[in-house]
Amino acid sequence: MLLTEPLLENYVQLPNAVAAGSKRVALADNLAVGGTTVSKGVMGEAVRYAHEHQVSIELVIAPRGGVSPYNDVEIKMMEADLLEAQQLGVDGVILGALTDQQQVDTEALTPLIAAAGGMSLTFSTAFDQIRPQDRGTAIDWLANQGFDRIWSAGNSTDRLADWTASKRLADSVGLTLVPTDVTVAEVAKISQQLDVHLIAGPAVIDL
Template sequence: MLIKEVCVENFTAIPAAIRQGAKRIELNDNLAVGGTTVSRGVMAEAVRYAHEHDVPVMVMIRPRGGHFVYNDQELKIMEADIFSAQELGADGIVLGCLTPDNQIDDEAMEMLIGAANGMQVVFHMAFDEIPTAQQAEAIDWLAEHDVKRILTHGGPLDQPLNQAHLKELVTIADGRLVILPGGGITADNVTAIMTELGLTEAHGTKIV
């Protein structure tokens, strides 16, 4: 079965997304900047509604738009938002922390994964900023730290979905975690893309 994860802004789009077949929700605010963390009120209502319909909710943990290098204050905010997500019953969190030279920020990630305390952890498209030569090492690190999925476009978002590179990532991941393709996947092309990649999960704002 194909799992369509719908990326939504705020609560408003969730009922329609679920009616149209969304099997998982990624909950964001401010999609214009690539998604940030919603308010606690939105989080509570989204989780309650989605769970009534047996749909899991992944909460974006991102305090602002822009780059993925976070200072101590921002990490403190992210940790607090993770605690809220957990308290409100969210199924998982979506985040990504990098160093200034575009490697995984091990220390920040370890702290935030610890805060997630067993919730699913998804590493988002910050992954695509990691130089291609270092992505295999990054996948190893994420798999060892129980990260469940990597959301990736396979390359820069302003270019078409890089299916060749996504296939390479799937081979490297080797079943240790899920490569979740996103960016440019729609209700019209999702089946063809999933067949081509041999995957059963996809992510998008227009996927249903």
């Protein structure tokens, strides 16, 4: 069965998404900059609402827009937010960290992975900035560290080819590649062409 996971800004659209039949939602603030972590208050009420309606909820964990390397203070913020999410019963988190050289920032991610214990782990669309020739190594490391999924908007010149190549790598280590930035109109076709069963992003359902 095909599952679409809308990425919502704050709590506002959550009741609508649930009413529209979403079984899984992702939540962030400030989608204009790619998504940031919601406040504690929003987090708590969103989890409560989602779970009361048997809906899984994932949170974007990012202290600001942009995916350039996070400094030590920013890692601490993300750790605090991950621990808060864990305490509130969030089902999964979406995050990414790259070095200046657009490699997976393993040093930054290691404490974050530890702090996320118990929640599912999705690597964010920061993945799209990793060079194709480095993605195999990246995906191996992410799989070894317990990541479950990778979000990818695909390379804009040929998204399908880009997704197909990444999906082959991901499949080989049991990771799920999740196409994102897909519109409602594209969902069925992309799901079929790529043989994927989960598609995410701000526009996957009409709200």
